[in-house]
Amino acid sequence: MESGMHLELDHGLEHERISGQCDQKSDFEANDASLIPGLPDDIAILCLARVPRKYHHTLKCVSKKWRDVLITESLYSYRQRLGIADSWIYALCRDSHECVHFYVLDPSRRRWKELPGLPTVCSRRFGMACEALGRRLYLLGGCGWSEDVTNEVYCYDPLINKWESVASMETARCHFVTEACNGRLYAIGGMGSTTGVLTSWETYDSETNKWASHEDPNVLPDIGESLTFDDRIYIRHISTSMMYLPNFAAAYDTSKDAWSIVDDEMTMNWYGPALVVGGNVYMVDQTSGIKLMMLDKVNRCWVFVGRLSPHLIRTPCRITAIGNMLYVIGRGLQTVMIDMEKMGKARGMLVTSSIAELHSLDDVVISCKTLSI
Numbered sequence: 001m002e003s004g005m006h007l008e009l010d011h012g013l014e015h016e017r018i019s020g021q022c023d024q025k026s027d028f029e030a031n032d033a034s035l036i037p038g039l040p041d042d043i044a045i046l047c048l049a050r051v052p053r054k055y056h057h058t059l060k061c062v063s064k065k066w067r068d069v070l071i072t073e074s075l076y077s078y079r080q081r082l083g084i085a086d087s088w089i090y091a092l093c094r095d096s097h098e099c100v101h102f103y104v105l106d107p108s109r110r111r112w113k114e115l116p117g118l119p120t121v122c123s124r125r126f127g128m129a130c131e132a133l134g135r136r137l138y139l140l141g142g143c144g145w146s147e148d149v150t151n152e153v154y155c156y157d158p159l160i161n162k163w164e165s166v167a168s169m170e171t172a173r174c175h176f177v178t179e180a181c182n183g184r185l186y187a188i189g190g191m192g193s194t195t196g197v198l199t200s201w202e203t204y205d206s207e208t209n210k211w212a213s214h215e216d217p218n219v220l221p222d223i224g225e226s227l228t229f230d231d232r233i234y235i236r237h238i239s240t241s242m243m244y245l246p247n248f249a250a251a252y253d254t255s256k257d258a259w260s261i262v263d264d265e266m267t268m269n270w271y272g273p274a275l276v277v278g279g280n281v282y283m284v285d286q287t288s289g290i291k292l293m294m295l296d297k298v299n300r301c302w303v304f305v306g307r308l309s310p311h312l313i314r315t316p317c318r319i320t321a322i323g324n325m326l327y328v329i330g331r332g333l334q335t336v337m338i339d340m341e342k343m344g345k346a347r348g349m350l351v352t353s354s355i356a357e358l359h360s361l362d363d364v365v366i367s368c369k370t371l372s373i
Contacts, residue, residue: 035065045069049078053086053373054106057161071159076135076373085372087322088158090115090137091329092130093363099123101363102156103333107322110355112333119154119163127174132369133185133206135159138166140187143174149193150174153204158373169202170213177226179233182254187211188235189223197221201252218250218259227274229281231255234262236270266300277321277340284308284328286315292326292338305343312336312354320368329365332357 035044048069051059060067069075079085089105091112100123102115118139122128125142127149132138137156143149151169156162169187176190176198185204192198199219202211224238233252249267252259274283274295281295283302290308295301313330320327324341335355 033065035069045075046078049075049082050084052108053088054108076159079373087370087372089320089322089327089329089368089370090132090156091318091333091368092128092139092366093333094366095361095363098126100125100128100366103358105333105335105355107325107337112335112355112358115156117161117163119165121152122154125150125174127176127190128366129173129176129178129187129190130367130369131178131180131185132371133180133183133204135371135373136206137369137371138178138185138204139163140178141169141173141176141190143191148172149191158371167204167209167211169204170211171198171200171202173198175222177223177235179226179228181228181231181233186233186252188226188233188252189219189221216259218247218261220247220250225270225273227270227281229276234267234270236267264300266295266302269302273317273319275319275321277326278324280340282319282326282340284317284319286317290315290317290328292328308336308352312352316364318365318368320370322370327368329368331364332361333363333365 035041036047039047048059048066056070060070089107091103091105093101093103095101100118102118103112104115105112122139122142125144125147128142129140130137131140135158139154141150141152149172151172153166153168154163155166157164172193173187173190177188179186179188185206186201187204188201190198199217200213200215201219202213204211220235220237222238223235225236227234231254233254234249236249247261248263249270250259251262270283271285271287272283274281283293283295285291285293289310290313292305292308293302294305296303308328313328313334313336314332315330317328317330319329324339326338326340328336328338334357336352337354338352
């Protein structure tokens with residue numbers, strides 16, 4: 001396919017020249033009602049499902065029938081079931097003018113591109129939370145200089161490349177955290193519009209498009225980081241010191257539907273963004289250089305893995321993962337990739353590959369999430 005013609009693609013954000021052609025009815029569509037001439041539609045759908053995601057926008061220009069297939073839930077399900085889904089990374093950033101932007105990275109292309117279409121009302125908000133659930137990306141809450149705290153929630157569906165409003169949270173929140181666990185989206189703590197510090201959390205069911213609100217005094221004020229592993233959601237105070245803090249961290253047990261305080265060595269030395277890769281929990285400590293740490297689950301302590309070169313990436317950093325590949329994303333979208341499987345037991349300066357920052361970009365990464373289609 002690639003040798004026969006040059007496809008000018010741009011991560012689903014292709015030039016308007018190609019997009020405009022999609023509106024024209026093709027000879028293929030006019031002359032044959034089947035998806036692919038000579039093949040039953042169920043086989044044709046499997047063929048389309050195997051085409052890499054980066055070509056989907058161009059495939060949508062072939063015919064309306066192809067476009068309809070490529071935006072269906074069934075195509076997403078086929079690709080997941082066949083184990084051929086492509087994972088892209090989405091980064092929520094704030095620029096030097098305090099405006100919010102979304103960028104997308106297709107790892108096979110090794111370059112970042114801005115994702116257009118972000119709801120205008122979100123562009124100047126602070127304290128928003130971002131989370132991935134299933135194939136969709138959610139942008140929640142926030143506040144502005146001239147705007148009260150909001151409970152609004154927006155959802156991005158990469159199949160149709162569009163943002164839509166979904167059910168609002170029951171409580172307006174800003175400067176809070178979100179986690180996805182067991183098919184539910186959790187919005188935890190933060191600041192409210194009139195009540196100040198919130199000790200509540202909410203769960204979102206994407207199937208019913210409904211929120212359920214809960215209250216617990218063990219939900220911390222001023223949450224700085226969150227992490228999900230072993231069916232527990234951990235939250236940590238924004239401060240990196242326990243001085244003057246009655247409680248530093250808490251955990252929500254999804255099986256018991258209860259919060260508890262967990263001020264132990266793991267949480268006391270949890271200094272940065274953390275996530276699970278290949279069954280292990282990793283954390284990027286940025287208090288003195290940039291260090292990658294791994295959680296010793298038995299002793300509940302962090303073990304030094306290695307350092308990242310300051311020449312490759314600038315703080316502050318956020319992290320995400322695709323399979324066993326850890327992505328550390330810093331200011332300006334400088335990106336360092338670490339193959340956790342190949343890294344083995346190596347210690348010291350980590351061997352990495354990298355993706356250059358966007359030219360003249362100095363944006364701070366607020367959050368980064370992975371979606372697989």
